Each structure stands twice: as structure tokens, then as C-alpha cells.
Amino acid sequence: MNFLYALTHKVREAPISAGTFNLVCITMACVVAVHASHLPIWLTLLLGFALLASHWRRRHRPGKTPMWLKLPLTLGLLAGIVVWYGNLFGREPGSAFAVGLLVLKTFECETVRDVRVAVAFACFALMAALLSDQGLVVTVAVALAIVPALMSLRSLEPGQAQRTITQAALPALGLLAAAVPLALLAFLFVPRLSEPLWGAPAADTAKPGLSSSMSPGDLTELLTDDSAAMRVSFDGVAPGPDQRYFRAFVMWNFDGRRWDHGYGRRGEVAGLLPQGPVATYEITLEATHRRTLPALDVPMAAPEGARLSADRELSSNDRIDDVRRYRLSSALGYGLQADLDENTRRLGLQLPPNFDPRARALAQQWRLTFGQNDEGIARAALGLFHDGGFRYTLAPAPLGRDSIDDFLFNTHEGFCEHYASAFTFLMRAAGIPARVVTGYQGGFYNRLGQYLLVRQSNAHAWSEVWLAGRGWVRFDPTGAVRPERIAADGTSAGDGSGPWYQPAWLQAARNRWDIVNRLWAQGVTGFDALRQRSLLQPFGVREAPPSMLVTILASGICLLAAIGLGWALYRRPEGDVAQRALARLKARLERRGLASRASEAPGHYFSRAARFWPSQRKELESLGTLYNHLTYARSEPAPELARRFARMAREFRPPRVVK
Amino acid sequence: MSAPEPIRDNTFKRRLDAGIEQVNSVLLGKPRQVKLAFTCLIARGHLLLEDVPGVGKTTLAHALAATFDLDFQRIQFTSDLLPSDIIGVSVYERDGGTFRFHPGPIFTRLLLADEINRASPKTQSALLEAMAEGQATVDGVTHALPQPFFVVATQNPLDLAGTFPLPDSQLDRFMLRVSLDYPDAAAERALLSGADRRDILAQLQPTLDGAALDMLHTQSLATTVSPALLDYLQALLAATRRHPDIRVGLSPRAGLSLLAASRAWALASGRDYVLPEDIQALFVPAASHRLIPGKGAHREAIARAILAEVAVG
Numbered sequence: 001m002n003f004l005y006a007l008t009h010k011v012r013e014a015p016i017s018a019g020t021f022n023l024v025c026i027t028m029a030c031v032v033a034v035h036a037s038h039l040p041i042w043l044t045l046l047l048g049f050a051l052l053a054s055h056w057r058r059r060h061r062p063g064k065t066p067m068w069l070k071l072p073l074t075l076g077l078l079a080g081i082v083v084w085y086g087n088l089f090g091r092e093p094g095s096a097f098a099v100g101l102l103v104l105k106t107f108e109c110e111t112v113r114d115v116r117v118a119v120a121f122a123c124f125a126l127m128a129a130l131l132s133d134q135g136l137v138v139t140v141a142v143a144l145a146i147v148p149a150l151m152s153l154r155s156l157e158p159g160q161a162q163r164t165i166t167q168a169a170l171p172a173l174g175l176l177a178a179a180v181p182l183a184l185l186a187f188l189f190v191p192r193l194s195e196p197l198w199g200a201p202a203a204d205t206a207k208p209g210l211s212s213s214m215s216p217g218d219l220t221e222l223l224t225d226d227s228a229a230m231r232v233s234f235d236g237v238a239p240g241p242d243q244r245y246f247r248a249f250v251m252w253n254f255d256g257r258r259w260d261h262g263y264g265r266r267g268e269v270a271g272l273l274p275q276g277p278v279a280t281y282e283i284t285l286e287a288t289h290r291r292t293l294p295a296l297d298v299p300m301a302a303p304e305g306a307r308l309s310a311d312r313e314l315s316s317n318d319r320i321d322d323v324r325r326y327r328l329s330s331a332l333g334y335g336l337q338a339d340l341d342e343n344t345r346r347l348g349l350q351l352p353p354n355f356d357p358r359a360r361a362l363a364q365q366w367r368l369t370f371g372q373n374d375e376g377i378a379r380a381a382l383g384l385f386h387d388g389g390f391r392y393t394l395a396p397a398p399l400g401r402d403s404i405d406d407f408l409f410n411t412h413e414g415f416c417e418h419y420a421s422a423f424t425f426l427m428r429a430a431g432i433p434a435r436v437v438t439g440y441q442g443g444f445y446n447r448l449g450q451y452l453l454v455r456q457s458n459a460h461a462w463s464e465v466w467l468a469g470r471g472w473v474r475f476d477p478t479g480a481v482r483p484e485r486i487a488a489d490g491t492s493a494g495d496g497s498g499p500w501y502q503p504a505w506l507q508a509a510r511n512r513w514d515i516v517n518r519l520w521a522q523g524v525t526g527f528d529a530l531r532q533r534s535l536l537q538p539f540g541v542r543e544a545p546p547s548m549l550v551t552i553l554a555s556g557i558c559l560l561a562a563i564g565l566g567w568a569l570y571r572r573p574e575g576d577v578a579q580r581a582l583a584r585l586k587a588r589l590e591r592r593g594l595a596s597r598a599s600e601a602p603g604h605y606f607s608r609a610a611r612f613w614p615s616q617r618k619e620l621e622s623l624g625t626l627y628n629h630l631t632y633a634r635s636e637p638a639p640e641l642a643r644r645f646a647r648m649a650r651e652f653r654p655p656r657v658v659k
Numbered sequence: 660m661s662a663p664e665p666i667r668d669n670t671f672k673r674r675l676d677a678g679i680e681q682v683n684s685v686l687l688g689k690p691r692q693v694k695l696a697f698t699c700l701i702a703r704g705h706l707l708l709e710d711v712p713g714v715g716k717t718t719l720a721h722a723l724a725a726t727f728d729l730d731f732q733r734i735q736f737t738s739d740l741l742p743s744d745i746i747g748v749s750v751y752e753r754d755g756g757t758f759r760f761h762p763g764p765i766f767t768r769l770l771l772a773d774e775i776n777r778a779s780p781k782t783q784s785a786l787l788e789a790m791a792e793g794q795a796t797v798d799g800v801t802h803a804l805p806q807p808f809f810v811v812a813t814q815n816p817l818d819l820a821g822t823f824p825l826p827d828s829q830l831d832r833f834m835l836r837v838s839l840d841y842p843d844a845a846a847e848r849a850l851l852s853g854a855d856r857r858d859i860l861a862q863l864q865p866t867l868d869g870a871a872l873d874m875l876h877t878q879s880l881a882t883t884v885s886p887a888l889l890d891y892l893q894a895l896l897a898a899t900r901r902h903p904d905i906r907v908g909l910s911p912r913a914g915l916s917l918l919a920a921s922r923a924w925a926l927a928s929g930r931d932y933v934l935p936e937d938i939q940a941l942f943v944p945a946a947s948h949r950l951i952p953g954k955g956a957h958r959e960a961i962a963r964a965i966l967a968e969v970a971v972g
Contacts, residue, residue, distance in 0.1 A: 017904075
């Protein structure tokens with residue numbers, strides 16, 4: 001045992017070659033690169049610099065890094081992260097700290113043991129990158145970053161100090177490829193948990209999204225965000241662009257500047273009378289960290305795990321922290337809440353007192369002009385927006401205290417929020433129940449992938465006005481100012497001249513890329529516990545229990561192991577009879593206590609064996625002589641001698657050594 | 660079972676054994692080094708003995724000279740030794756009115772170059788050129804050296820003061836480099852209690868002449884080298900070329916030299932075929948001085964590491 005300890009201890013403390021250190025540095029660079037998208041830029045740059053410095057140090061100042069250098073570096077990293085993130089716990093600061101420590105580890109990478117520790121930690125850090133993003137690009141990048149890690153480990157093996165990167169990369173890629181079947185098996189059959197295992201919570205503000213309140217300018221950030229909000233695939237023909245309104249929030253409460261959900265309208269779900277076509281579709285929603293599920297106007301019933309509010313807003317029973325898929329049917333033509341009760345009517349007419357006198361006056365004037373014709377008043381308001389010199393822009397002038405007056409009579413510029421807000425105000429001032437609805441509108445229909453891509457920039461706000469005999473009717477005042485915003489089949493909210501102009505080929509490329517992303521999101525990221533249970537449906541198992549999954553997983557692993565073993569045996573180097581017999585004999589004698597080394601000459605090995613078992617000395621010596629004779633004393637192969645050696649070796653029975 | 664076939668003509672082998680035994684009686688406790696020295700001469704290689712002063716380098720060289728019945732010259736290398744002191748000079752003769760070449764001590768069959776690294780590089784290279792080419796050139800006239808021509812050189816380790824280390828390329832001229840090391844306790848005790856080495860040397864009888872040496876050389880060339888052995892030898896050479904601590908690995912010439920020495924070693928061991936053991940015995944003395952290691956690496960340690968790493972096929 002002492003000998004064994006000394007041996008392993010020595011190996012672990014063995015110094016590493018320059019090539020291995022280079023590979024470790026490359027591995028660390030890959031880890032930083034994979035994490036770069038969520039690390040603060042200063043940290044990425046500093047870590048890159050530290051890596052270069054570490055490499056330079058090993059070349060020009062070899063030896064141990066002094067503590068006075070290591071300690072301040074580590075403390076500096078700690079301080080930087082605490083200052084930047086506010087604390088050290090949670091997903092983001094945690095992984096930033098891990099990556100930083102990893103890079104600093106290269107300053108003390110001197111022995112084989114150091115490299116093993118550093119590479120193992122690097123693999124963990126690579127996995128941590130998947131906590132913040134499981135997209136296709138990051139997943140592929142993580143897989144590729146494992147290659148230098150494997151190369152580093154392989155270069156530690158004796159005789160593996162390869163000269164070129166290519167020579168070292170091929171076996172590593174081979175190892176990675178060999179792991180793919182196992183990874184697929186694990187992906188399909190390791191039982192999923194409904195909740196993620198790790199509890200490191202992401203901040204709510206990680207991504208802007210629609211919120212349950214709206215004040216002028218709120219949506220600007222969203223309207224310039226080109227990332228996907230959701231993807232919708234319709235059964236049959238997709239509805240036309242003018243019908244692509246996805247409602248998320250209905251807002252009743254106005255305080256002069258800000259619309260919000262308030263307490264919402266309580267009570268029964270508003271009655272819905274479908275008139276005309278019904279669209280059935282499936283939505284794949286990106287994580288929002290909220291409960292609301294956008295639905296095409298107007299959803300007929302809630303899917304499993306979600307419920308309809310009184311105003312037919314759809315909300316999930318749990319937070320959408322991951323990609324979510326749900327199926328829905330919506331009535332494209334409808335009569336919504338034909339009867340308005342007194343409470344709801346009052347809610348729909350509520351206005352803050354002492355605000356916006358000019359707008360109120362204008363509405364009163366319309367009421368006088370149109371009498372009881374509510375729809376006429378609404379048309380007049382749309383006409384005002386269309387002909388009144390209003391301009392659609394994402395960068396409107398700021399508004400004063402009386403924001404509606406200011407917008408209607410002074411600035412004349414704004415985007416959907418401003419128009420929806422002003423329109424709803426005017427309707428209420430004229431005594432017509434009205435409310436603001438926010439959600440998404442439009443989207444790009446990807447013909448290749450047969451789905452509608454809705455981006456964050458498709459966020460929109462519009463109005464619903466209650467007309468007697470018809471119920472709530474959707475009015476989109478933005479359409480009156482900028483019809484193409486509504487009718488367009490386009491991709492961005494841009495006003496054409498802004499920074500959002502993109503050449504057609506770039507848009508086309510982005511849309512193709514989005515198909516790939518969608519497939520990844522649906523096929524890989526969206527493969528959740530629910531879908532896993534229905535995995536075996538084609539084989540008649542309606543819902544596979546975890547025990548069945550585990551059984552399949554175990555059998556699959558056994559099968560893969562058997563295939564791997566078979567392959568290894570099949571690829572075993574073809575030696576001659578005598579060599580194989582010698583190898584078998586060596587293995588047998590090794591079990592009886594006689595260690596052997598590949599670099600030992602056979603003759604030497606047999607004399608050692610003869611000393612080990614003095615009682616069998618004669619047999620062992622003649623085995624050695626015979627082997628040497630048939631292998632080295634002639635230039636031609638000697639099959640009959642080889643067979644004789646093989647027989648003798650097979651028949652040799654070493655006595656048990658009593659210790 | 661059939662025993663390995665014995666060497667057909669035993670006469671020379673017996674004389675070789677007798678010679679080895681005789682040298683062993685002078686240089687106590689160093690049978691491996693003595694066998695290496697004989698191996699080197701059988702394989703027609705030059706021998707470099709390297710160690711600290713006083714461990715018997717010169718004694719070994721003298722014993723070899725006395726055992727081989729060959730013309731023998733000894734040159735004590737010093738820092739003021741000139742190339743002409745070893746090769747010879749052309750002297751003008753008044754009688755004939757011509758220059759006549761007076762050969763130097765190098766014109767012999769067995770040359771003992773004592774403390775070769777004390778001479779200036781210029782003198783060293785004069786000797787080493789003669790070793791490589793088997794000839795010496797003076798005043799534009801090339802004089803062939805007698806064949807066979809052996810050099811047994813001794814040198815002190817390079818870290819001693821007052822030496823000019825041999826350049827890497829010139830170390831390649833030596834087939835084997837052998838360190839003597841201190842004798843073990845028993846051998847040293849016998850040495851202290853025995854007679855004066857110089858007296859013993861004077862009593863030695865030559866056992867091998869030039870013809871016998873030629874015959875042994877021919878026999879060594881006839882030893883069997885199997886494909887499996889060549890595979891192993893080639894694997895060793897290849898390993899020196901991709902080892903991270905070696906700047907320049909072994910050349911094919913070094914490989915040939917190692918094989919020739921291994922053949923002679925097999926013969927000296929009484930076999931007419933070469934075993935992996937032979938190559939392993941010769942690898943460090945034949946290869947370590949030809950490896951050009953990277954910074955801070957030790958040649959012999961690397962050579963041993965390679966031996967421990969490469970599998971015997």
C-alpha cells in the first residue's frame with residue numbers, strides 16, 4: 001500500500017508539459033466565451049487579459065505564483081462581482097464568480113492533479129452556461145468547448161504528448177461523437193421533473209415583456225426588441241394580418257397618465273357569441289416570468305393548467321419560467337358581453353377628475369353632434385387621428401401633466417400606447433364604456449415553417465369600445481394613423497427610417513434561422529415532463545411512468561455498453577497466436593500477484609516470474625526461451641512453435657502465493 | 660523442446676569471454692561497463708568513457724589495449740595540445756629536397772584519448788574528423804588511417820573547471836557513452852586490498868588480435884534481427900522524436916548505430932539473435948548522448964523514461 005501511495009502520489013504531483021498548459025488555457029478561453037453573453041463586458045475583458053497574463057507568466061516566469069499575487073486577484077474578483085451584481089448568490093453572480101475563479105486557477109496549474117481539477121471544474125462551468133441559455137447556439141458551443149477539455153485530459157496520459165493540435169483534436173472529437181448516443185438516450189429517458197432541479201432564481205426583470213400597466217413610453221423598449229415572443233402554428237389557414245390581435249391584458253383603470261389592470265373586473269367570464277370562423281392553433285411562448293398567456297382575440301376556453309379572467313384574459317396557474325406550449329381555439333368574429341351590468345359600465349366610464357379638460361370638451365361636443373350614435377363618435381375619433389396631422393414615431397416628445405390634451409392638441413406624435421390611451425379617454429369622456437387592451441399584433445408568417453412568428457416588437461395596445469347590441473368592439477386607433485403598421489406582414493415595428501431598417505436578404509436569413517430556433521425550442525428545450533410521459537404513445541403506452549422510463553434507460557445503457565465492448569473487441573489489434581497467448585498469460589499471472597509492464601521485454605518478464613515462483617522455475621524459463629526463440633530468433637513466422645507456446649502458456653498453472 | 664541453436668564457431672566466443680574476464684580482473688565490479696566496452700569495439704564503434712577522475716577510466720582503456728593485440732597509442736589531451744600533435748607534421752628533408760610526413764600518434768589501431776575535453780575545440784575536432792572519416796589530412800594530402808581504427812576517449816563531467824565540452828554534433832561520433840560510477844563496497848574493498856593496478860596491467864596477456872576482432876564483427880553482423888525486434892526499435896526511435904522534453908530526437912544513423920551495438924551485445928551474450936533486452940541494455944549508452952533535450956531535462960532520465968514507456972511488440 002505504501003508503494004501504491006507513493007506511486008500515485010508521485011504521478012499526481014508530476015509537472016505538466018507546455019502543450020498541456022496551452023490546452024488548459026484554450027479550455028478556459030472557451031468557458032469564458034460561452035459565458036460571455038451574460039457576463040458583464042468588463043469581466044469578460046479582464047478575464048481574457050488574465051488568461052493571457054497567466055500564459056505569459058508560465059513562459060517567462062515559471063514556478064509557483066506567489067500568494068501576494070493570488071490573494072489580491074481572488075479578492076478583487078470577489079469584490080468586483082459583489083459591487084456589480086449587488087450580491088454573490090443567484091445564477092448570474094454565481095456563474096460569473098465560478099468562471100472568474102476558473103481563469104485564476106490557471107495561475108496555479110503546475111501538476112497533473114491541478115490540471116485534472118481545473119478541467120473538471122471547467123466542465124461544471126460549461127454546464128452552468130446552460131442554466132442561463134439553452135438555445136441551439138449555446139448548446140453547440142458548450143459541446144464544442146468540451147473538446148479542448150478532453151484534449152487537456154488526454155495530453156496528461158503517458159505517451160500522449162502529441163505534437164500537433166489536429167492529432168490531439170481527432171480523438172477528442174471521436175470521444176464526443178461516441179458520447180452522443182448515450183446523451184440522446186439520457187435526454188429521452190431520464191425522468192423529467194416538472195420543476196427545475198436547481199433553485200437559483202433568475203431576476204424578474206431579466207427580459208422586458210408586456211406588463212399589467214401602461215403609461216406613455218413604457219413599450220418603447222419592447223418595440224425595439226426583435227427577439228421572439230411566441231410562435232403560433234394554425235390548424236389550416238392562418239387568419240389575415242388584420243385579425244392577428246393577441247390579447248394579454250385588459251386595462252380599466254386610468255389615473256391621468258397610467259393605465260392599469262386595477263383590480264380588474266370581477267365576476268363571471270364575459271359571455272361570448274362566436275360569429276364566423278374559429279381559429280384553432282398552438283402557441284409556443286418564450287419564458288416571460290409572468291402568468292399571462294397571450295391568446296388570439298377572443299379565446300373560447302382556457303387550456304389545461306390555465307384559466308380565463310372575466311375579461312377573457314388567459315393566465316396560467318403557474319409562472320412561465322420556461323418555454324410553454326398550449327393549444328387554443330379563438331372566435332375571430334364575435335359578440336362579447338352583449339349585456340353590460342351597471343358596475344362594469346361604471347368601471348368602463350371611470351375617468352380621473354380634473355385632468356385633460358380640452359379632450360373632455362371635444363368629446364362632449366361630439367356627443368352633441370352625433371346624439372345617440374356611439375359608433376359615429378368612435379368613427380369621428382378615428383377620423384381625428386387619421387386627418388389631424390398625427391405622426392407615428394417611437395420617439396415622441398414628452399408629455400405634460402394633462403397627457404391626453406398635450407398629445408391631442410400639441411405634440412401630435414406617439415405610438416400605439418398614446419393612440420389607444422387617447423382614444424379610450426375620448427370614448428369614456430363621451431360616455432361610451434371603453435377599455436385599453438395590450439398584447440401583440442401582427443407577426444411574420446413564415447411560409448417555409450408554416451407558422452407565425454411574433455416578436456417582442458409586435459407588442460401593441462388598442463381599445464375596446466362597448467356598443468349597444470354588439471358588445472365589446474375592437475378599435476385600433478394606431479391603424480388610423482399608420483394603416484401599414486396593422487396590415488403589414490412585416491417583421492418590425494420600425495417607422496421605416498429609424499435604426500430598424502434591414503435589407504431583405506438579412507430578413508430572409510433571420511427568418512430561416514428562426515425556423516431552426518423554433519425546431520430546437522419545440523424539439524429539445526420544450527421536451528418537458530408532459531411530453532416525456534407521452535413519448536411511448538406510438539407503442540400503445542398512454543402515459544409512461546418514471547419506472548418504465550428508468551427501465552428503458554437502463555436497458556439502453558446496457559445495450560450501448562455491449563455495442564461499445566463489441567466494437568472494442570472487434571477493433572482489437574490483430575496479434576499473432578504467441579502474442580495473444582502471452583498477453584493472456586500475463587493477465588492471469590497478474591491476478592496471481594505478478595505485475596507486468598508493456599515495456600518489459602518478454603524474456604525479462606519470464607525470468608522475473610521464475611524468481612517469483614521458484615517451484616515453477618523450469619517451466620517459466622522454458623516458456624521464456626521458447627517465446628524469445630520464436631519471436632526474435634528467426635525472421636520468418638514459426639506457426640508450429642507459436643502454437644506450442646500458446647498451448648504451454650494455456651496449460652501453465654501458477655501456484656497460489658500465500659502472503 | 661528445442662534449445663536455441665548455439666553459435667557455430669565457439670573459438671572466438673571463448674577468446675572473447677577470456678578477454679572480458681581479464682579486463683574484469685583489473686576493473687573490479689564493473690562487468691556491465693566492461694561488456695559494453697567490448698561490444699563497442701566489436702561493433703567498430705568509438706567509445707566515450709565519462710566520469711569523475713579516479714574511478715578507473717584510464718585503467719579500463721589500458722586494460723582493453725593490453726587485451727587486444729593491436730597497435731596502441733595514448734594521447735593525454737591538454738589545453739595547449741595542437742592538431743598537429745595528434746595527426747603529425749610534414750617536415751622538410753634536406754637530402755631529398757622534399758617534405759616528408761611524420762605521422763602523429765593517431766596513426767594506430769587503438770587510440771586512447773585521455774581527458775578529451777581538456778583540449779581546445781580545434782584539437783578535439785581534428786580527432787573527431789579522423790574518427791568520422793577514417794583519414795587525416797595534412798598539407799592537402801590525405802592519409803588513410805589503419806583499419807580498424809578505434810578511439811577510446813575519456814572525459815570528465817562537464818561541470819568540472821578547465822574543460823571544453825564536446826558539441827552535441829560531435830558526441831554523435833561515439834557509438835557508446837559509458838559512465839563508470841564508483842565501485843560498490845565489496846569491489847572497492849577488494850581494490851584496496853589488492854595489488855597495484857599498474858602491476859596487474861603489465862602482466863596482462865593479449866587474447867584477441869585484429870583477425871579475431873574482424874571475425875567477431877562479421878559474426879555480429881550475421882545475428883538474426885526479427886521483424887518484431889525492428890518494430891520495437893523503430894517504436895523507440897519514434898518515441899524520441901515526439902517526446903515533449905526532447906528538442907531533437909534520434910536520427911536514422913543513431914538507430915543503425917544502436918542496432919549494430921545491440922547485435923554485438925547479443926553476440927557477447929552468447930546468442931546469434933537479438934532480443935529486446937539487448938536493445939534495452941544498449942539504449943541508454945547508445946542513445947542518451949545523441950538526444951538533444953529541451954530546457955532543464957536530463958538526457959539519461961529521458962532515455963530511461965522512454966524505455967519505460969514504449970511497449971515491447
